[in-house]
Amino acid sequence: MSRSEPPAGRHAVVCGAGAWLPPRGVSNAELTRRLDTTEEWITSRTGIEHRHLVDGGLSTGDLAVEAGLLAMKSAGTSAVDAVVLATTTPDRLCPATAPDVAARLGLTGVAAFDVSAVCTGFLYGLASAAGLIASGLADHVLLIGAEAFSTIIDPADRTTAVIFGDGAGAVVLRAGNADEPGAVGPCVLGSDGGLGDLISIPGGGARGRSSGRDRTPNDEYFTMRGKDVYRHAVHRITDAATTAVDRAGWHLAEVDRFVPHQANQRISTAVAERLGIEPARQVSNIARVGNTAAASIPLLLAQAAEAGQVRPRDRVLLAAFGGGLTWGAATLSWPDITAYSAIGSSPAAVPAA
Incomplete structure (x- = not known):
């Protein structure tokens, strides 16, 4: 990573x-x-x-x-x-x-x-x-x-x-x-293109256009192999989050708010359990907005801050997993903002x- x-x-x-x-x-x-x-x-x-x-x-x-x-x-x-x-x-x-x-x-x-x-x-x-x-x-x-x-x-x-x-x-x-409050800590990023087919849109790009085969409507739709994605997501997010916290000089017990990408509640719960972060320190909005992919973390941060669920100087841990495959984590001290x-x-x- x-x-x-x-x-x-x-x-x-x-x-x-x-x-x-x-x-x-x-x-x-x-x-x-x-x-x-x-x-x-x-x-x-x-x-x-x-x-x-x-x-x-x-x-x-x-x-x-x-x-x-x-x-x-x-x-x-x-x-x-x-x-x-x-x-x-x-x-x-x-x-x-x-x-x-x-x-x-x-x-x-x-x-x-x-x-x-x-x-x-x-x-x-x-x-x-x-x-x-x-x-x-x-x-x-x-x-x-x-x-x-x-x-x-x-x-x-x-x-x-x-x-x-x-x-x-x-x-x-x-x-x-x-x-100072608001400072972004170390970012940990990783990828594994060998597993890219687990999350993909087959058509629309240069490979599909140059293949010479007839395209079908399904080529333009998002596909995901859910069980495999779950297994890789839990492992990669846990590892990246642990690394980010360590590089920030924190201990997992010092994380005030865990803000994971809202992929699936079962994934977030499994990762939090592996990190030892109890529900009181977890932030979620998946019930009301679903999985909004790249928008998920900033959308959740803004809503949680507005609602007072994330407070100034809170030590915040961000983590995500997506197609590519890609994954990452980062730490953040939350600022005093509206x-x-x-x-x-x-x-x-x-x-x-």
């Missing part, structure tokens, strides 16, 4: 957080009317009761803009030098979605790029944003995780259609010191600087 530790002098510090969900809410009861399943089966297998889905032409970029506005409102500034967007569902294959998001946020001219690591995307983006700050390339970075995952799910596949939801979360990072989250409504104007 690779590591990312900003050098002394310039450190990435979280100074704003926001989250946004599309207005359309979908309950388990609604899904059972078109899928061969029951509400009890969905809840017992996933922990999910409700999720939000895009409709009416809403896209990943739209979600990202709304979350970005809320994060900048939280930070009290629009003075951003770079926009990093973690997503599995870009608005189109080319160009990247981040430059369009930046332009719509009034940030034309800044660096902007997408990061693709599926559900681990936010942590890969966090390491990238911290690197931009540590190197001096940026003083402020807007990091967004946004997904319209329902657009790549087979609506007739009960194994995936019940799990995923759409949404976006974002944080603003600024240059600061390693010992986080914002919204469903379907647009935020007020952001201060100019």
Whole structure:
């Protein structure tokens, strides 16, 4: 696994957080009317009761803009030098979605790029944003995780259609010191491309287009081998989280809040048990929003901070596992900020600087 530790002098510090969900809410009861399943089966297998889905032409970029506005409102500034967007569902294959998001946020001219690591995307983006700050390339970075995952799910596949939801979360990072609230600790990242077929979308890319074979509608849908994914996810997240805590100089008993990617409640529970983190120190929103992939961690952070479940100076452990295969973990001291989250409504104007 690779590591990312900003050098002394310039450190990435979280100074704003926001989250946004599309207005359309979908309950388990609604899904059972078109899928061969029951509400009890969905809840017992996933922990999910409700999720939000895009409709009416809403896209990943739209979600990202709304979350970005809320994060900048939280930070009290629009003075951003770079926009990093973690997503599995870009608005189109080319160009990247981040430059369009930046332009719509009034940030034309800044660096902007997408990061693709599926559900681990936010942590890969966090390491990238911290690197931009540590190197001096940026003083402020807007990091967004946004997904319209329902657009790549087979609506007739009960194994995936019940799990995923759409949404976006974002944080603003600024240059600061390693010992102040909001400071991002070491990031631990890993991958195993030899197991890439466990989570994939077979079609749409260069390999499928150049193969010469006829494409089918199923080629464009997300596929996942659930039992294998569960086994690898629990092992990799546990290992990465333990490593991140150790590199931060913490003990697992000192973690105030465990904020895992909301993949499946059973995965989160299994990892927490292996880490010795009891339920009182775990934070979750999967019951209400489902698995929002790269948006999961920042969305959960913003909602939890707004609700007072994550408090200033809390020692926070972040962890995720996704397609690639990819995985990662990071530590964070939570800042004293006002986080914002919204469903379907647009935020007020952001201060100019």
